[in-house]
Amino acid sequence: MRKFLCLIKKENIIATKNIQSYILILLIPIISIIVNIFMSQSIRQTIYIAIIENSDNSIISIFESLNDDDSNQEFIFINYTTLNLAIDDLINNKNSLIVEESDSKNVIIHYIDNRQDSNIASQYIINKLQLYISQDLMKNHSEEVYNLQIKQPYIIKTNNVIDNSDIDNSELNFMVYFALMWIIVLTPFSNSCNQIQQEKSCKSLFYLYKLPYKKTTILLAKQTAVIVQSVLSLIILILISKIFGITQIANTVNGFAYILLSIICISSLGFFFGLVINNYTLNTLITLILTLPNILVTGINTTTKVDFLLKIMPSYHISEVIRKILLRQTISFENLVYICAFTIIFYVISILIFSKKEPIKLCGRI
């Protein structure tokens, strides 16, 4: 056990001291998180709505109370003398909508049809006004409303079956998913591959062959370093995400066991390619080919003509598991079986290559 621990210690010291590898692991996920923050800010921009004040109108009171409700809408109260200025602002994108109470009965909504913000704002105002009207009718003419309701063919009632937190998670945040996949799939694959490559290119693999270790122990120690590095990076990413208010990534804590299994699977695959190939560039290419298409296809949740090809790769099943963890959905048993099978197959093949192949041939030219 002491011997095994010293091997783990050595692998972890090498991994921990390699600051560059940590930067590489964390740089892309952090960029993804930052991009995600900018994207959400640009989507949730404030919509400015101009309300034309009229000395004897009552519309202002409706919107004054709404001003505090939602930070995405801001009402600017103007009067008829500045109407032209407000129209200019509407044309120049400064306002999204102008609400005008032309007389005590009619409300005119000025909007631009081909602008999304203007459409959203008009829909919002219509909804609010309809709500105000129906509440007013219920308050002041409840009997008539009741009689009318009886004559209605249908009465619509709403029933909220999912709480708000679930509604928030119903859509996959691609940037968060990509950041996570980078840490759980792409970098463990590349790191495990590079661990073997470095031993081969420095010929330090000869030292390992001469030490009294079983090949399984050596790979297991190397795998521990990959897992520690990935888990540490994941913790850092969760903390950073928390600072920026991204909650979806915290779901990974519940699916930690599946994440661990995914890292073990992908690092077994990495060891296999690290042992088989003697070229860094080729290794990088294989890493990208075997992981990136599945990360993207699963992230976008689309289908392609080569789906059958993607499904035979471990990264497909891992991507599916991670997607489901993020969405708090039930993880498919089929995906787990595939991941376990891939782990065992590639681990056994790697051990066989490591044990049976001549070290001098593994290391290439001497």
Add this chain to the structure above:
Amino acid sequence: MIEFINVTKIYNNNTRALDDITFQAFDSDITGVIGHNGSGKTTMFMLANGLANATSGEIIVDKYNMKSNRTKIQSLTGLFSDTMRLYPMLTVRECLMFFIEANSLPKTRYDYLCSMFKLENFQNKKIGILSTGMMKKVMLAVSIVNKPHILFLDEPFSGLDPEAKHDFIFLIKQLKSEENMHIIISTHELMELESLIRYLIVLKNGKVIIAESMRNLLDVYYQPQSVIIQVLHDNIETFNKYMTLNLNNELKIVRQNIISKKLCEYEVEMSHFSYFVTLLGEGDKIHSILDNKPTLDNLYFKIHSSL
């Protein structure tokens, strides 16, 4: 003792790195392995350390056969190779401690190696930033961590400055005397090897062309023709005049070299040595008699040219 019996090693690309080689190297000696680039020196070391498989033949190390006792042999041998690199991210201490703990040895082994290789001031430095000489010292320390019976040194002197080479030679001699290891060195630096070895293996195109003790080799390839005599003269000019006037070419002096005002070196044919001594005057004293032994370089070329 290490023994290769009809060992052949053919790589996948049909390169015959070793071609039916047979030799024995004994524990009491430091053995030198020389040969041109690609002659099979490194392959021989890899085979002896169990890091490559022989295509045919038997390798026996300390009575153990490589085919059935690879792990045992790997624990009995140590390998230093110029092509192998240690982990650059580890400090000297971390690196040595890893190999010590991996071999289940006590911490005292670290203290011993540290003092033997004078690594105390470098133990917290990363291996990646060490000088070539210091790095090679650490590599040598790593190769003997497990107290091997046989230590293989592949190109230990390459890239070292004269001072570092001197230190390295001293360390190798120390390893031989203190740890009583059988040391096998392959190198192109024949001058350094000359002062160390007592047994020589010469490889050419994957074949062993010589595997002999240096003593036997000198007997075969060197018949002394002349002797070098250094004489301390009372008056060097008088002696020279005397010889010129009286000898009438009866004495064959191959070469004469005046070292200082009084010290002169004469290379005299072996058969004329006694006659030369009788010619010395009362004030002349023989300072030294040197055997005109060829260097390992000369011997190597002589062996190659004779085959």
